[in-house]
Amino acid sequence: GQQVMQIPQYQHVQEGEDFTTYCNSSTTLSNIQWYKQRPGGHPVFLIQLVKSGEVKKQKRLTFQFGEAKKNSSLHITATQTTDVGTYFCAGPHAGGTSYGKLTFGQGTILTVHP
Amino acid sequence: DAGVIQSPRHEVTEMGQEVTLRCKPISGHNSLFWYRQTMMRGLELLIYFNNNVPIDDSGMPEDRFSAKMPNASFSTLKIQPSEPRDSAVYFCASSPRGSNYGYTFGSGTRLTVV
Numbered sequence: 187g188q189q190v191m192q193i194p195q196y197q198h199v200q201e202g203e204d205f206t207t208y209c210n211s212s213t214t215l216s217n218i219q220w221y222k223q224r225p226g227g228h229p230v231f232l233i234q235l236v237k238s239g240e241v242k243k244q245k246r247l248t249f250q251f252g253e254a255k256k257n258s259s260l261h262i263t264a265t266q267t268t269d270v271g272t273y274f275c276a277g278p279h280a281g282g283t284s285y286g287k288l289t290f291g292q293g294t295i296l297t298v299h300p
Numbered sequence: 301d302a303g304v305i306q307s308p309r310h311e312v313t314e315m316g317q318e319v320t321l322r323c324k325p326i327s328g329h330n331s332l333f334w335y336r337q338t339m340m341r342g343l344e345l346l347i348y349f350n351n352n353v354p355i356d357d358s359g360m361p362e363d364r365f366s367a368k369m370p371n372a373s374f375s376t377l378k379i380q381p382s383e384p385r386d387s388a389v390y391f392c393a394s395s396p397r398g399s400n401y402g403y404t405f406g407s408g409t410r411l412t413v414v
Contacts, residue, residue, distance in 0.1 A: 219402055228391055229343070231402030274343070278399035287333065287356060288399045290343045 190277050192291035200299050205262040207294035209275035218251055218258045219288065221274040229274060265298050272296070306392050306406035313413055318380040321409045323392030324373055331398050334367055334377050335391040337408075343391075349375065350398065361386075382413045 189212045199205050209218065217236045221229040233242055235251035235258065242249045246269075248261045262269055272295045276288040305324040313319055325332045333348040347357040349369045357367070364383070369375040379386055389410050393403040 217400065221403075228405040228408050229393075229403070231404065234402055286399045287345055287348050288403065292342050 190275060190289045190291040192273075192275055192294050194294055195292065196295045196297075198297045198299065199265050201267060202264050205265050205269070205296055207260050207273050207275075207296075209258045209260075209291055211256045211277050214255050215277040216255075217278065218255075219276045220249060220258075220260055221276065221290075222271050223274065223293070224271040227271075262296075265296070267298050267300055270296060270298050304392055304394050304404050304406035306390075306409055308409060309407060311409055311411045313382055313411070315383055315413055316381040317413075318378065319382045319386075319411060319413075321377040321390050321392075321411070323375045323377070323406060325375070325392070325394030326404055327373065329394035329396050329404070330372075331395045332369060332375050333393045333395075333403065334375070335393065335405075336388045337391060338388045346377070379411075382411075384413045387411055387413050 191210045193208050217234050219234045220232040222232055223229045233249050238255050239253045240251040246263045250259045258275055272293040274290050274293045276290045279287045279289050307322045331350050334346040336344045336346055346359045347367045348355055352369045365379055367377045389408045391405050391408045393405040395401045395403045
């Protein structure tokens with residue numbers, strides 16, 4: 187079945203350093219979504235990318251969707267302690283309809299040392 | 301908008317007891333999803349509904365789990381009888397239409413079965 191893999195599983199950075207997490211799908215995706223879950227919280231939708239090669243920015247966060255629409259990345263510039271949490275990518279299940287379900291990656295746990 | 305509302309926030313029950321988790325999706329959202337999150341298995345989709353109709357319950361662990369959506373504003377996930385291995389955080393999420401839109405997650409129910 188479809189798999190959505192994320193690396194790394196864990197990332198520890200010093201405050202001010204950059205951070206990148208990568209997401210790879212075994213199938214072509216119609217869209218890719220990113221979520222953030224704070225410790226003890228629930229996943230919160232950050233953004234959706236739809237177009238091949240698309241790049242979107244939210245303040246210090248930069249999201250990219252690969253040309254083949256099978257991979258994506260999230261880059262955070264100059265991390266802050268408020269960036270701590272688990273970042274998930276998610277893509278529509280292979281063969282699914284627009285009413286289908288998302289397959290979530292395992293997530294990357296980011297810790298930031300002040 | 302109050303968001304997706306789940307109750308209870310915490311539930312501690314004894315093995316063998318029936319547990320009912322509740323969810324009120326965002327008004328106007330046509331898709332509703334139940335997820336379970338554990339450290340070992342990450343976010344697992346249990347079941348999802350479109351327009352109150354169950355579409356895919358392949359993620360439901362076994363017959364002890366059942367879910368209903370009697371109307372557009374309410375869904376339940378029931379475990380009977382509960383077992384210690386069911387301990388997890390259960391999230392409900394809704395979206396306007398399946399996987400083409402970001403999910404809005406509820407705050408979750410932390411279930412502990414002793």
